[in-house]
Amino acid sequence: MKTMKAVVFKGKDRIAVEEVPKPAPRAGEAVIRITATTICGTDVHIVRGEYPVRPGLILGHEPVGVIDELGSGLEELYTVGQRVIVGAITPCGQCFYCLNGVHSQCGGSIGGWRFGNTINGAWAEYLLVPDARANLAPIPADLADEDVVLCPDIFSTGLSGAESGKIRVGDSVAVFAQGPIGLCATVGARLKGASLVIGIDSNTDRLAVARRLGANVTLNTKDGDPIPEIKRLTDGRGVDVAIEALGRQETFENALRAIRPGGTLSSLGVYSGKLVAPYEAFYAGLGDQKIVTTLCPGGKERMRRLMTMIENRRVDLTSLVTHKFALDDIEEAFDLFSHQRDGVLKVALYPDARRVNAKREMAGVANERF
Numbered sequence: 001m002k003t004m005k006a007v008v009f010k011g012k013d014r015i016a017v018e019e020v021p022k023p024a025p026r027a028g029e030a031v032i033r034i035t036a037t038t039i040c041g042t043d044v045h046i047v048r049g050e051y052p053v054r055p056g057l058i059l060g061h062e063p064v065g066v067i068d069e070l071g072s073g074l075e076e077l078y079t080v081g082q083r084v085i086v087g088a089i090t091p092c093g094q095c096f097y098c099l100n101g102v103h104s105q106c107g108g109s110i111g112g113w114r115f116g117n118t119i120n121g122a123w124a125e126y127l128l129v130p131d132a133r134a135n136l137a138p139i140p141a142d143l144a145d146e147d148v149v150l151c152p153d154i155f156s157t158g159l160s161g162a163e164s165g166k167i168r169v170g171d172s173v174a175v176f177a178q179g180p181i182g183l184c185a186t187v188g189a190r191l192k193g194a195s196l197v198i199g200i201d202s203n204t205d206r207l208a209v210a211r212r213l214g215a216n217v218t219l220n221t222k223d224g225d226p227i228p229e230i231k232r233l234t235d236g237r238g239v240d241v242a243i244e245a246l247g248r249q250e251t252f253e254n255a256l257r258a259i260r261p262g263g264t265l266s267s268l269g270v271y272s273g274k275l276v277a278p279y280e281a282f283y284a285g286l287g288d289q290k291i292v293t294t295l296c297p298g299g300k301e302r303m304r305r306l307m308t309m310i311e312n313r314r315v316d317l318t319s320l321v322t323h324k325f326a327l328d329d330i331e332e333a334f335d336l337f338s339h340q341r342d343g344v345l346k347v348a349l350y351p352d353a354r355r356v357n358a359k360r361e362m363a364g365v366a367n368e369r370f
């Protein structure tokens, strides 16, 4: 039996690099060799035992790789050796939910999220991709792994906050929390044509990144309640759209308090426990407000769209990849990421340790941005 190296969830606060069986594709499935992946805030929730997954599962849901093996039925669409990404969400494209347009809920609630949740994930040398026909997205030749590693989840999720908020040209938008997803929501607000984008966080460095990526104004919650300043910036009304990108009562409540009557709260955070909407901010339920939630959009067409935005230089997220680690050093990488040390935003993980110190690898043009 062929084996591979993988990072396995061993129970609360325990992960380990282990040798496990290499997956083999059945009809319609593919196996990709992972060339780069990353750690997500959701992985931190999982390892800390705040989001339940079964012990023994391989974690990680942000795959960049090369097609290693194709199950039957895919030969005419893909070739072995082709570079691809796969969304964190892998819809089947055929079930009740997919055919009703909510692909992320494929098969049932949160069902589109399989990698590192209900099936083995991307923190491994190889990854089995289900419904490959709907999910393998070829990487444009002039893009490096680091250019696209945020597309499977962070860019897709952050941008979806702006899309679900239905931001219109000229809108004012407040984005609560400027972690990687909040920063991508800030990018998204600008892409969707917001005239005023207010980034809110308690971390000065992250606010500086927010200004570079498209926030006109940043507010540090350490300086006090951001709501009066948001009201002042919007003629006393509040913003048209607030995006919540952390998943806490406080940021949800602030986002609700920040929107004008008739405004939209677009929520991206992963919450736990109970969420309360305060009477005043909710206008007793009579404020014509909209609250929308979104799980990361996936599937190959979504991935294609995101990658073309990067290829055509509408977006450059490489500055968010602040650290590189070999997959073998996952514990060190996880410790740094989960404690937000050393200005970390995202870490790139490489199953091939030689990639950590290598220059950007790319089939095509030279690129000095990284």
Ligand SMILES: [Zn+2]
Residues within 6 Å of the ligand: 040, 041, 042, 043, 061, 088, 153, 154
């Ligand atoms: Zn994630």
Ligand SMILES: [Zn+2]
Residues within 6 Å of the ligand: 091, 092, 093, 094, 095, 096, 097, 098, 099, 105, 106, 107
């Ligand atoms: Zn489906």
